[in-house]
Amino acid sequence: MNDTRLAPVLDRIDAELPAALDRLMELLRIQSISTDPAFKAECDKAAEWLASDLASIGFNAAKRATPGHPMVVGHGEGTGPHVLFYGHYDVQPVDPLSEWNTAPFEPVLQDTPEHGQVIRGRGTSDDKGQLMTFVEACRAWKAVHGSLPARISFFFEGEEESGSPSLIPFMKENAEELKADIALICDTGMVAPGVPSIASQLRGMLKDEFTIVGPRIDLHSGHYGGPGLNPLKEISRIVASFHDKTGRVAVEGFYEGVHEISDEMKRQWENCGFDEKTYLESVGYTRPHGETGYSTLEQQWARPTLEVNGLWGGYNGAGSKTVIPSKAHCKITCRLVGDMDPNALRKKVRAHVAAQLSPDAKVVWDSDLEGSPAAVMNTERPEFEAARGALTDEWNREAVLIGMGGSIPIAGFFKDVLGMDAMLIGFANEDDAIHSPNEKYNVESFHKGIRSWARILAALSE
Template identity: 55%
Template sequence: MPMSVKLDDILSTLDSEFPQAQARLLEFLRIPSISTDPAHRGDVRAAAEWLCAELVGLGFDASIRDTPGHPMVVAHSPKGTRRPVLFYGHYDVQPVDPLELWTSPPFEPAIENTPAGPVIRGRGASDDKGQLMTFVEAFRAWKAVHGALPTDLVLLFEGEEESGSPSLRPFLRENADELRAGIAMICDTSMYADGRPAITTQLRGLLGQEITIRAADRDLHSGSFGGLAANPIQLLVNALASMKDATGRITLPGFYDGVPELTDELRADWQALGFDAADFLLRVGLKHPIGEKGRTALEMVWNRPTFEINGITGGYTGEGFKTVLPAEARAKVSFRLTGTQDPETILQAFHAHIRAAIPADCTVEFHGHGASPASRMNISDPAFAAAKQALSEEWGREAAYIGAGGSIPIAGDFKEILGMDSMLIGFARDDDRIHSPNEKYDLQSFAKGARSWARILAALT
């Protein structure tokens, strides 16, 4: 690292100015930027304006870009000779319902002492305003020490992530030349389960479907028609149950095409994490792991595809009892995808599987709920090793390369549309209660998150 980076001075500045950083985050969190609720459309824009003003104040060329939905905030630092880096986060937040379960008002954030240490309590504290502000505070300290921002930074802060990002892909396509960089940094992720710093290098894709099966033109009396007329619920559960065999493997033809096996190196790294599946399940009131035979727990949640039934409805579900054969039944299902599995190919195979289970005088309809492929990053890029070393130095523990069972479509969008890999580095913790009442963000995560980004910036200089 060049001596001119002055990393020690930047870290000292972050430490001494931390009370002011907390105050800024609390101010940001007071804006109820709920993107899914039309009643908060003005609040979402107010959050974009607040963020844009902060960036302009730091010297970024920042602007609010309107979309058919909520606006994007885009900013650039002066051009230089370093490899351009794009930083992505989102400033919108989840709804707060059920409000009565909050121990304090969700948009009146405060510092709260807990047995595990002080936290910031409030909606968006972890997902994603607190994480996003670790970027901003690192940039702020860099400028305070150097009198100028790091060069060749591109910032993209979104206002629709919590409502499915409907404007994001069109925006990336329309502004690809402006946004394209050497690599992207995404802060909307977590540390490893025990608080160990981590870089997420692979994400599962997601395919969602809703199925409706219809039989008779009305609900039927089970005494008169039971055993003779088709029962949509029975048809549905039979079709869904046959999606898996006795070993936990999914039965669709060609389903595992493109599913990679772990490399020996990555398998050893994951085994070294010491993941305890029984303890993980115990936290949610379970004891016994299930799933695909012959696979480790981390392999199943990070590197293997899944099929899950998320909900079933049909027939009489009110109080008391009613002996009917329902006219229709519905289910919501999802697939998590890995490797190079093609969502469209799997979708067609799934439709064929369901249709094959339906009699000719019954009908089936499908309604999609999104489809995105898995993402896998090229960790041979030297930037990954540099960032891993920077995280290890800050946290005093060796950072890990990990997978994620969930889906963060933006990483795949950056790969597909902008042609670049992403480093997913965040400082959320498993108990942050994101999307739930009483969301929080550890002050340690906020402070050391900003310090981590300062170290990563220095390492990439």
Template identity: 55%
Template sequence: MSAAVDPVLAHVDAHIGESLERLMALVRIPSISTDPAYAAQCTKAGQWLVDDLAGQGYDASLRQTAGHPMVVAHDKGATSGPHVLFYGHYDVQPVDPIGLWSSDPFEPALREGPDGEKEITGRGTSDDKGQLLTFVEACRAWKAVHGTLPLRVTFLFEGEEESGSPSLLPFLDATGDELRADVALVCDTDMWGPDTPSINSMLRGLVGEELTITCADKDLHSGMFGSAARNPNQVLAEIIASLRNPDGSVAIEGFYDDVAEVPAAVAEQWRNLGFSEAGYLGSVGLKTPAGEAGRSVLEQIWSRPTCEINGMWGGYTGDGFKTVIPSKASAKISFRLVSGQDPVKIRAAFRAHVEARLPADCTVSFKPHGGSPAITVPVDGPYLAPALAALTDEWNKPAVVVGSGGSIPVVGEFKRRLGMDTLLIGFARIDDRIHSPNEKYNLKSFHKGIRSWVRVLDALAAVK
């Protein structure tokens, strides 16, 4: 650690209240990217970031895309050290079911959580507005103290991460020369434990599919047609049921063909992480792993693929009762992929599985929602060890290398299109309720996250 760090950390501590106010201002903008009704709010959130970055002296601009705009900012100050590209996203998940929120998702507040820790509540506080601002605030403090950053930094924030990033690939292809750096930094992951920092080296891929089963050409009265007419709710349920075997594995033909076992050394390391299956499942009210029998929970969520029904609907779903046989029933289904699996092949296998099980008088239509392979980040690159050391310094606990069940498609695209590896460093907690009602980000995640980035910036600047 260089001598430059301490005054920056002191500056962070002295100005944490202002950092928090900026986070709250950004959270107040309801930038839900999946809902077209919030398009203007997405642009507003992007512009907020541009204004903030330009105000700090960066060369910042909002870049239009076919969807929500990108934010790109370059620091022109540093002339030495590696060049890092920091990526985050300013869009957030929808908030339904809104009735389960205990306060307005877009009116953030600082409250005491059940464990006595201070929490910042609101949609996007953790995923990803709080996380991305830890980096922005670390750079702000460094510049405030030293005038220039210790290494070259480019910022990239997108507004479509929660809706499959449709504009990201064309944008990377068009602006690759401008964005290419020595290493990418992504802050969209959890810590291993409340006080155990971690860097992710494995991310599952994702294939999203929406399917609609159509039977009759109109909704029917179940008294007049009940049993004689094919019911798409029943058909869809039977198809969904057929996706899983009784042992918890996925029943699609060829699904596991390209799945490799994790290397023995990695498996050994996972066993030594002290992971509590009971604690993990117990935190959400569960006790029994539902995935492949004979696999540990860490395997189930990190190194084994899965199929999840994220949404399904058909017929009458309001109050009371309606004796209808609907014309259509639909589901949103996602597959988490592991290293080796090809999203194109998995999507095709799923569709073939459905089509082979379609009874008489039914048609099916499919709509793709994103597809990306799993990612494995090399653990022997020049940046990982210094970053781990910096995190260890801040948290006074050894930083660990872990896997993740989630998917961050941009990491694969950085590698594929720009030739960059990524360091996945995040400060979220497993109980942050991202994508759920009552999302929160611990003040400690935010504050020590900023401090962590100050140390990581310093450590990476020293890499030759």
């Protein structure tokens, strides 16, 4: 894109930042908590606000009904590539309210010594502030040139924070309308402050839960202590067998479908500004405790895990109760990478547990838990390098392709349901306190996020 066409758009963004902040504040005041039925009208109000705002800048936009909260879909006229931008307007509950220093739905601008000016309030970073960066970039393009540098569609969800029950049915019913050349997702962040980041891979998830059953009833530990099989001892031994001494998962076949990262990806990760010491010390660790031979970022982004999330049984009340419990329980999750198949992996994990069982011990598995594969982005697409160059120009720092330890299911849904690749770019920081009291979004993230999207749109249209 000719710089003479982009430069006035960036100037417009700078000049209109106060007005953009005012619009964001208006959206943030809407209490769109999707998980609580008491806020259904507020979710509807947020969807209406977004549809109206998109219409005000020339998009054919509407609030679309679902069995749950509405979706917002908007289409703009333009030439060149067709991009679909996704964000979500719903937010997490604000509890515990007593830990907020400001009213969560009365957003304020605050000056801080660490981050300069921040926007404080629920939804500032997750995800209203993020989604408005793209809207404001489009607003600036339309104001300056009367048109957009690409064909743009919007897709805003209202149930992301409550499990997205309406999402896949809506996508399937409206697949032809929603399909585009590529999806852009803003619900993500930067690997370190000031380091622009594009997520290249997201770990998948497998959940499971099992119960070890021993004696028919709880037993007196004096009468049966010794000869009696204790389910708590049994389950502890099984849990200990999940990993070897190097931190590697000891389940046979667990690593099928796992791929090593490229040397170029490793170079970017090593130079991305990630502060391992701060990352570990912030939660009380002195060193990483994962798989030997892999860096902290590799362990978090590119290696699969098997974690014990809950372990309980027997008497947990005050004082002592001398029993051998009848049952013991365990919840586990696995984070998946590469081409790992969650259904095949579930069978392997269950086979491992069955192989460890002692005589007289039985295992009962939960039959109602889900799994989803990892999402690996097609970084060979030219859009990734175009976006990386645009981000590098804006932040004056090499943009990096990163991994993410968690899961963002929408990225996989775009591929599975619509056959679309996705690119995840966001400007949140690790300390934004999303889902927690005192959530914030740096004004720099908002301002430079708008400018970044303006540059990316220009780069994608070249």
